[in-house]
Amino acid sequence: MKIKNNTLDIIALSSSLICALHCVAAPVVLSLATFSSMHFLANPIIEIIFIVLGLVFVLTSLWPSYNKIHRKLKPLQFATLGFIFIGLARLHFTDLWEISNTIIGTLLVSLAHYYNWKLLRFRVHHKQ
Template identity: 55%
Template sequence: MKAKTQTYDIIAMTSSLICAIHCAAVPILLSFSSLSSLHFLHNPIIEWSFIGLGIVFVFISLWPSYKKAHHNSRPLLIAAVGFGIIALGRLDFSEAWETVNTVSGAILVSVAHFVNWKIMPSKADHKH
């Protein structure tokens, strides 16, 4: 189970970091008039796809790890806080509000997968 979960955690960490970079960089890139053709990157479909992908990885990585391996709720709590912050970012206060909350939340989701990856017991830890 560790190898499969580690693979999911690595993919999830990477996708969460890509989401954070995307959310931080797009407003900056769009502010330059010569890059206005990149406006398609600020697309709700892309944003919701990243959020959906993150939720899928919680259910295929963090939850099974918690139930079957380490019984440590810390990764789940970190991910829940991260998604909560992302949800707060969806409130339409300002572009900066959305960016800061979405980037912070995505980083927390990535941290949750990193913590999960670190606390997974290895085969060397298994004793008969």
């Protein structure tokens, strides 16, 4: 269980950071005339896929780690707060609103997975 959750946290952390980079890079890349054919980067389906993947990783990594191993709420709180920011970003008030809330949200979800990974490592090192 420990190795599976560590791997899931690393994958989830990576995907959250990739999502944050996507949110930062897509508007910049799309604003450059020579890259205007890369409009697929702003596709809402890609955004939905990342959000669903994030939820899957929370349910398969953070929740079992909390429930069966460390019983620390902080990773779940960070993830919940992150998804609240991501949800607020979906309101699309302005581009700045969407981008900033999405980046804050994905960084909070990344932080949740990082913190969970650290808790699992601490637990493994102190169990031996």
